[in-house]
Amino acid sequence: MADDKAATLYRMILPEETCPFGVRARALLEEKGFVIEEHVLRSRDEVDAFEAKHSVQTTPQIFIDGERIGGSDDLERYLAA
Secondary structure, three states: OOOOOEEEEEEEEEOOEEOHHHHHHHHHHHHOOOEEEEEEEOOHHHHHHHHHHHOOOOOOEEEEOOEEEEOHHHHHHHHHO
């Protein structure tokens, strides 16, 4: 795990929907004492562009030390290691 405990979190918060997996990922990072650089995707176009750019099919996506960890389930496994 990163010594500086910094993470970058991309998550979706649309007017009609807040992604519960993004909420969970943020809570997991906070519980472990990470400083979070958060990027909120606020429209379906932003979400689609992010997913295309990073070749992923879902949000949230978490990066630690420049490495993509994955989504909230991946983050949970990473933090348990």
